[in-house]
Amino acid sequence: MGVALLAALGLTPVVKRIARWNGQVDWPSDDRWHDRPVALMGGVAIVGAVALGMAVAGTGAFPWPVWIGASALFALGLTDDLWGVRPEAKVLTQVLATAAVLYAGHEFWRGGPVWASIPLTFLWVIGITNALNLIDGIDGLAASVTAIAAGALALLSVALGNLALAAVMLALAGAAIGFLVYNIPPASVFMGDCGSLVLGYLLSVGALGVQGGGGPVVGTLVPIAVMAVPIFDTTFVTVTRVLRGRSVTDGGTDHVHHRLIKLGASEGQALALLSGMSAAFGGVALSALWMQRLLALAVAALLLVLVTVVGVYLATMGGGRLAGVSSSESGMTARFGALMRTYAGGASWKSVAGLLADLLVVGAAFVVAAYLRYGGAPPPDWSAVMLEILPAVIGAKLLVFYTFGLYEGIWRHAGTPEVVRLAGASGTASVIVWVGLVTVKGPAALAPSILILDWLVTTIGIGGARFAFRALRQYAAAHRDGGRRVLIYGSDPDGILLLRHLRQHPELGRTVVGLLDENSVRHGYRMQGVEVLGAPDDLPDICSDHDVEEVIVPLKAVSKEERSRIREQCAAAGVDCQYFDPTIRPAPETSTSPLTDNGRGEEKILSP
Template sequence: MLSTLLVPFFIALATSLVLVPVSRLMAIGLGQVAPPTSDRWHSKTTALFGGVAITLTSLACVTALFGYGQYAILLACSVAIFIVGLTDDVVSLRASTKLVAEIAIASVFVFFRYRLGWTESLTLDSLLTIFWIVGITNAFNLLDNMDGLCAGVALIAGGAWLVAAWPVDVTSPAYLEARYLAVVLGATAGFLVYNLHPASIFMGDSGALFLGLNFAVVTLAPLEQDGGTANLLSVVALPVLVLLIPIFDMTLVTLSRLLSGRSASTGGLDHSSHRLVSIGLSERVAVALLWSLAALAGTVAVAVRHIDGTWSSLLVVGFLVGMAIFAAYLARIQVYEDADVRQTSGKITPLIIDFVYRRRAAEVLLDMCLVSSAYYASYRLLWAGEALQANFASFLESLPLVLGTQMVALFAVGAYQGLWRYFGLMDSIVFVRAVVFGTIGAELLILYLSRFEGYSRAVFVVYAALLLLMLTGSRASFRLISEFVNRWRQTGSRLVIYGAGDGGLVAARELLNDPHKRYRMLGFIDDDPNQAHVRVHGYPVLGGYRHLQTLLIRNAVDVVVVSTRLIDAERLQWLRDLCDEHGVALSRLQVDLETLAPPPHRPRSTSRVERSGNTGSVS
């Protein structure tokens, strides 16, 4: 049965591998190329019409392999959206024109009973379907902003949907959609070969809109659970998770532009991929990271379909919280020029994005979610089946008490006064106090109200441990992401620090926090043999002076920073001579206290005895 998907996939792949070069030559011959512009990422003129190859391959293979009848509506609407995209590639349509066309095409699907089943109201489901189709179509169009990104995410999302759908009944509509999707994925895979960095062809709006429409429509129908039914979580979460990266990027870009007073339809270098590159990741690493997140979201989607609903809900909540934190981290990266922000006088500026990751309402809402999840998970870990049902009434009764007490404790100990990007050990102590006070307070309140009858103290022990892990993990997330970026960053001067002591640690923290990202840390150099093969601040001690000589001879270092004050003059001169010989910069980072204004001079005060002595009186 697997061959019914693999054969169409490889036929479409082979066809696409042939048609993409033909489309590229045709685009160049017709002058349909994308020159570099200030609001686009690519730096060289690149052919368009990759979408022509994807669309023609898909239409030809579906018609030849399966016939036209079963897919008449889907193929007709795909051709319509392709024409809209191709027209936009050639003559550049206005955003409102494309939006009207997309709504009209989505309405055709609803007319022919393509509909989401998220609610019990057919009217509401019909409106949601139009919104879903238009939204996902535009999400793929926005995602096409870096070599290989859109096509790669499409392949991963489509593969995840097929895995989640498998095994599928050959008599069900999902089987027809699976065969169709296999062809589209094959056509996309053939295009991706030529679209990887550095790309020789772009898919253009014709390809991005075609892919977006097809993925939106294919994910409309709910898949049955293993038990033969589909719960609400799987119905909603499965398509959202499969297509999470396009949705994630569209949401981030749209909100960022609106909050900065820019038009949501205006192009720009403010996508998630651009933000990752702006903090030092290479294009390949940035795209690979988003591919990985798409694969992780797809894995969660598959798990939602195949595991118990109560556990899958925790999994979905945890993953979405993680993605929200990642979005907050990306949102704080400055991608708009200050002048652009100043021109939007009276508008909300990007500074309001600090709201997401500081101590205000968003942080409180996050903690409410974490407290509820930790308390629910503690019951799930201790009981299952009938035992869980017997204790679940206690959970529902006590959840408001636990939530309210814990939120008050978090506020009382000052948990909302810190900045995530500076989270450290002493900040974690604050959360330990908050969890201890909140847990004890909740237990005492329950004891007062119900004498703790029907409750287990083990629940609160597990709850406290889970909550502490969640709270500290969420606050440390910004630092963890920054450390990941620093280690994968490909830009900046290659840096080693001479001296792995306290001064070296200070230097590492200062240089790694450089807002201009001028340095890429390789490690430490230290002559102390006891420091060999140890790690400082997560970076290795590479060796001593002789190892530094080897690195400079190999041209593996651009900057050497001396961090220790204990270095003798002779060794410092050796370093100067060595760095001069190999054309490497030698610097010293010093932390000193500079007096900017001397303390005011105050005359010495006289005692009462001395003042009295001037008058001849002691009393």
């Protein structure tokens, strides 16, 4: 690892200078995220660093056909970076590289039937190779994910006793870390296809090596968990582009990392979030080595629900504000809704989807509760009983949830009554399950502590899935930037109503940066994630510190004299003053615009 790290640190500046001297620079464009010219060909330094690292450590972990495949992909990527390559040539080269992996004795689901393992190997190697290439969309992401995934695979290799594979993965991690020094935001060099294709290819083969050393569950789940971030992004982009009727192979700024930035995260925050997710899934993969099969499947079910919720949120909430997709996002939503209505329950397809998610959560929660109760694997006799009663537990709980109306309504607008209903439904379901099991199996069938733990895990899991959309939407709204920067006068219910109105209507072009309140006790408090910055008398300093452009006053919450005083303070601070007027008016509405000027340019009425 140390050799590859030092080699990358030394080679990258050299390659960067040569690239700029030869004009190998990536210029900004509509389908690119960066806004400045950046040197290409960084992959040459990465591959050189890996080669030097392996020259010292030896190449015994991978037979020579694998290195031939990596060389072919490096040549493909370099040619594509320099002159461009036709899509069919790319696919052909990747097929040949995967054939080399199979020839070397690596395959997905080793020991399984040939008719399944060979197609799965092509799907895995080609898929991961391209997935890592696709996430190379913001500075530092591909290199960070490579370093984390390679590090996780190295630890897994050591745990499985495959030290040769660990050496290869450490060399890969070292090269990625050394390159990352020059690739973190703002990047001065990009790796290009000659780097990302090779990194993805070697990671996919390394995952197959780990898979071959574990049991059936480890073999299936561990490689997927290690490469969870690239797999999630590729799946997400593929599904959303198909629904929009757009080519999957086109470039664009509709990847997961782009959507996170458009929802309010900075480029560095998106990088940290996705890198953290990669590390978390790597930790799950490592811990799976010591999990029993049933617990590993339960954890996988909970993670599947989690990533599905996040993916659906990003698809439905993030796309409309992304460059290049806003005009087709409504079409995607319409196609998705029509597809689900046709094949998944008609107009009630959302309820059907919620029921299927609960099926996974309920089953996983019962298993997790049993493992928590015994501090590890339950006794063999209890494990047999747990497997026997699990279908009945799932069916009974879902029936109780249906009776309580958990599959009615729109949960993204849920509040305290829904929380109470969920807790009651979950508690009732647990009691019914316990009574049924005691009746059928006897008093020793289910320990009360398992009942309590099951209720807690089930309630938290289902509540998390239900309220995730609301939490994600509120977080995105609180961190969204753009438009005029405004202060809201008052932190009482009228001010909070105005705050929510502005967040729910981004087309008004306002970003709330703080609240004003006469009550000094509230200064420093946070309401809906927004801080009470001070009193109206502090307005000049607050406006200067936070680049405020407007102050909006809830019309019904203040007297006429107070409105006049605030308007004068706004004028002294050099910012606009507007009023928010939540009123009920008889139809027809005379004004079609939410903003109306009073004709003097000093006051406006903002109405919901």
